[in-house]
Amino acid sequence: MSQGQRLLSDEILAEIRAFFPRYPTRQAVVLPALHVVHERLRHVPRQAVVEIADLLGLIPAQVQDTLTFYGFFKQDEPHGRHRIWLCRSISCHLRGSDELLAHLRARTGVGPGETTADGRLTIECAECLGACEQAPCMLAGDTLCSWLTEDKLNEILDSLD
């Protein structure tokens, strides 16, 4: 794995190593490591998988296996500067999430899992966000947006840089 340039910086590797004392095995650090890399790079490319595996003493397939199981991680290309998760599960569905998704599609020109051409925004459909009393809702980055309407959605989209 020494061929070419290393992708993960010393800083990222140190951040991952900081998780080591928490677990009796290195494999348990896979999920935290994927989160660290994903947060920095907005995706976890194949090269990063190889480097994480090397750091944790695993074969790359073990890391790749875990990565691909979880719906959260992007691999082939980074998500946009902003990533929003519109909930589509039952409580939000009953209060209009389908219409909100149609509005999002019409306004941004992209659908779930896709990123706008300017790299600004990625749209995702989420399964139950666990904020059903605030339905319909979505997560914009780390912020829960509650009781959405089309107007409120427009305001939120306008506020993103």
Next chain:
Amino acid sequence: MTAFEPVLLANIANREGPTLRSYEATGGYEALREMLARHSPDHVKDLVRASGLRGRGGAGFPTGLKWTFLPQDHPGPVYFCLNADESEPGTFNNRVLMEGDPHQVLEGLILSCYATSATTAYIYLRYEYPLALRRMQAAIDECYAAGYLGRGILGTGFSLNVYLHRGAAAYVCGEETGLIESLEGKRAWPRIKPPFPAVEGVFRKPTVVNNVETMACVKQICRRGVDWFRSLGVPPDPNDPRDPGSLGPKLYCLSGHVERPGCYEAPLGLTVRALIEDFGGGVWKGRKAKAAIPGGISTGLLRSDEFDCRLDFTDPVRHGCLGLGTAAVVVLDETVSMVDFLHNSCQFFAHESCGQCTPCREGTTWALKMLRRIRAGRGRWKDLDLLLEIADSIGIIPGSTICGLADGAAWPIKNAIRKFRGEFEDTIRDSNPHGYGQTAPVPALDAVEST
């Protein structure tokens, strides 16, 4: 019923925010001090067992009994996993607790670890709860600084480390062995039991997995006593020696078509009607209800004439539902299409099936394809029986899958079609007159796969 003062939610609206100081000002960590100073771990275990507390995560297994399955002479370590992967559609009580009163959860967790001799606890927190993550981490940091966590807690020989572990958007991680696999860094494929986690769990060591609300109950049992806990809820059926009853307070989640959705606390055994009318302000917009989910989407459906169903561990089953689940009630008003409801449910389970067991992986996907076809106006009469055949054959109960995810997928199908069959038949008849009564070959799916 006499007025019930919320206990689990008593400090949720604390104006000072969920700080250690505000928590201690209301008697927080006094139960922990008392237990550590005066009582043995076995005493705490006995209290929880005597209280009759049943796990609040969905299955309702008696918590104290679960703890007794830990091997007695194991050299250790024993691990504790706090299941904070709340993902059942309609459910948000654990989020409310972690965001609003994280120290109550932590005090229960520390007491539970003391009782089970666990020295490391992992809080498996779903990714979708960033505010709960911040609040729980802040509370953990405060606990270390105050000596409630770390080495030699409160000057005793008991030590405990607590770590937050973030999930990555997978419903199956809420299944206890799926959670364990995920915590070990692997795909969250549930394990075949036995061995049960208490004997061989995470990192091949004895492991306890408990729900967040269960921890809040443990704290309150240690603080208020067994008698207080047993004075609430539905006592065991004297004619059934195996019924542990449905005791204690419960957090009910209410959402969907009601005027005031929210998380409400009442003793176990509240009726669906009382929750909707007395707490939720009734069905929204002056409409009538058509149906309600009793305990998260996995538990199925009640018709509006079944709203006297008590939300305890046995009554939903008498009404044909899977169980109490998470006591998350979702109300469907009279305008809702049951076909749309079932499509939404099937979409969820097809997406969340982990893929390990073929009957679940294929069954949930097949059911979704049929619902898509029915919605696209190409449904067949025969599809309804085929859906029921799938629903009756996938899951732990028929014995075809490793975990209960497929049972959860099956119940909405069974209840929706058996309780609202006429509506499904009407939809097929009206949208596809040609297919009515026909069992023609399945139409090409590409045509209806566009969503």
